[in-house]
Amino acid sequence: MNNVVLVGRLTRDPEVSYLQGSGVAVAKFTIAIDRDYRKKDGTRDTDFIPIEVMGAVAENCAKYISKGRLVAIQGSIRVDSYEAKDGSGRRTFTKVQARNVQFLESRGSQAPQGSSESGSGEPSFNPSSFSPEGFEAISDDDMPF
Numbered sequence: 001m002n003n004v005v006l007v008g009r010l011t012r013d014p015e016v017s018y019l020q021g022s023g024v025a026v027a028k029f030t031i032a033i034d035r036d037y038r039k040k041d042g043t044r045d046t047d048f049i050p051i052e053v054m055g056a057v058a059e060n061c062a063k064y065i066s067k068g069r070l071v072a073i074q075g076s077i078r079v080d081s082y083e084a085k086d087g088s089g090r091r092t093f094t095k096v097q098a099r100n101v102q103f104l105e106s107r108g109s110q111a112p113q114g115s116s117e118s119g120s121g122e123p124s125f126n127p128s129s130f131s132p133e134g135f136e137a138i139s140d141d142d143m144p145f
Contacts, residue, residue: 003074004096005072006033006072006073007033007072008033008049008071009032009068009069010031011067014027014066015029025054026053032047033046049096050093053101064103071101071102072101074102075096077095078096078097080092
């Protein structure tokens with residue numbers, strides 16, 4: 001099974017291109033993730049992970065996230081290779097092919113503070129802001145089971 005979940009901040013705005021022929025959007029960006037441990041001097045090393053996402057999720061990334069924004073990525077690790085232009089042989093690189101991108105911070109005036117948006121184009125459910133008319137909160141103590 002090849003599945004990865006990452007949470008990090010964008011190091012730059014997503015770059016969007018479109019596949020020739022199909023017109024499918026492809027967004028590429030890098031996220032920075034601090035490692036769990038601290039060095040003797042108290043600092044942490046940071047990993048920079050390249051991310052690629054396609055389709056409607058890529059278009060939403062281009063519209064709604066930018067450098068510095070906190071995101072969660074769910075996808076798979078891909079190892080690709082290419083022939084170097086200088087003729088020095090094949091080069092290998094690793095990236096994450098994202099299937100889902102969760103926006104973990106609001107974007108100022110475009111989304112209410114504390115809300116989040118899913119890269120799939122559907123807004124996330126925020127239970128603390130949900131208050132339908134005519135319903136009251138029920139305490140767990142009032143439940144018969």
